[in-house]
Amino acid sequence: MSFSADVKNELLSVETQNECCxxxxxxxxxLCSRSFSYRDISILTEHKETAQVYADTIYRVCSVAPSVVKSGAGKYRLEIKNSDDRVKVMSSFGYDSKSRTMRINYANIADDCCKSAFLRGVFLSCGTVNDPSKRYHLEFVLPFKNLIKDLAYFISGFEEFQMDYEPKIIQRNSNYVMYFKxxxxIEDILTxxxxxxxxxxxxxxxxxKDMRNNVNRKLNFENANLDKTVGAASRQIDAIGKIKKTIxxxxxxxxxxxxARLRYxxxxxSLRELSESLTEPLSRSGVNHRLKKICDIADSIK
Ligand SMILES: [Zn+2]
Structure with missing residues (x-):
């Protein structure tokens, strides 16, 4: 199962205690479902459990029972077919027939305790999040520009967040996408x-990831040092070979x-091993210095 599906399952299992929440x-x-208006209230979801939770919740909050139908594509479609029932639902959330529905009606989330529950519902309808082992990306997708802007403003206002996050909004085909990187x-929003x-x-x-990056950095550093050692050793051996053949x-x-014999x-x-193999002990820099001298002598031989 995808990470996003895991998150949604976890969100569905959260018990919403207060009536207001x-x-x-x-x-x-x-609000963030397929359609939320006087003419059409319908929700599409791939999960039977989600459809069940939605139907139960709508019944508890609005005393309206939506019909649930399994569509051809294997999705579940909740719908409120009766127009009187739709009026009941819309007015439960403070909308009358003249109000614009694609804006957040803040009266529904006036209490601080309700903000988390609202966002949970929003994410279940229009949110996804990528597997964090691949990349950090959480997004909300809606076809309404004003509503996505309202949501961005709403999310930016959470006092529980460790810092201020600026969500980005882009257009993708006919949708608007608000995302966090x-x-x-992502940790804060999920929490x-x-x-x-x-x-x-x-x-x-x-x-x-951080740990693996640290290990890789260290390995790269050591490899670079090893390459340097190997390069130096082969130059020294060339020099000693030249001395052997000439003087x-x-x-x-x-x-x-x-x-010179030891290196050849x-x-x-390594320099350390060379220093430890000498009859009279010498520091690594001492060994390095003498090897450099040998190279200089070889260079001076015409
Ligand atoms: Zn509440």
Whole structure:
């Protein structure tokens, strides 16, 4: 199952305690559903459980029972067919026949306790979130520009967030998409909606990624150092080979003879290993210095 489906399952399992919050939750998923107006109230969902929760909630909040039909494409369609019932639902949320429905009616989410429940309903209707191990991306998609702007304003106002997040809005075909990119924003949004486990999963994915990046950085650093060592060693061996063929190692100053033979016979040794193999101990920089001298002598041989 996708991460988004996991999140939605978690959101469906959240118990909405207060009547006011249940009202706000119902308003959230209806407002952002396929159609919410006097002429048509209908919701499409892929999940039977979601359809069931929606139908129960609408009944509890508005005393109207929607019909639930399984469509040909395997989706579930909730619909309120009777026009009197639609009037009942619309007026439950403060709309009369003249009001514009595609704006947030803040009277439905006046209490602080209701804001989370409202957002939970909104996300269930029009939200998705990507698997955090792949990328951090959470979005809300609606065909109404003003409503998506209202939502962006509403979400930016959560006091529970760790910081201010600026949602981006873009147009995608005939829809408007509001999205969040950072892992912190996604964690915060999931948490306020009540998807605490999913939020922890995002946190875990972030920690794992950070750790892996650190390890990779360290490995790259070590590999770069290793390459440097290998490059230096092969230059030193070329130099010693040249000395062997020309003046001979025995003509080198005494303090360079042993290290020259040792390096020539052990191309893979690190500076530390070379320093430890000398009869008289020497620091790594001491070894490096002498090897450099040998290279200089080789360079001076015409
Ligand atoms: Zn409430």
């Amino acid at each position: 249940l009202h706000a939750f119902c308003y959230g998923f209806l 950072g892992s912190e924003a 306020v909606m009540g998807a605490v486990n999913s939020s922890l999963e995002v946190m875990g994915a972030k920690m794992y 001979g190692i025995s003509r080198l100053p005494d303090e360079l003879k042993e290290i 016979d052990n191309p893979d040794m």
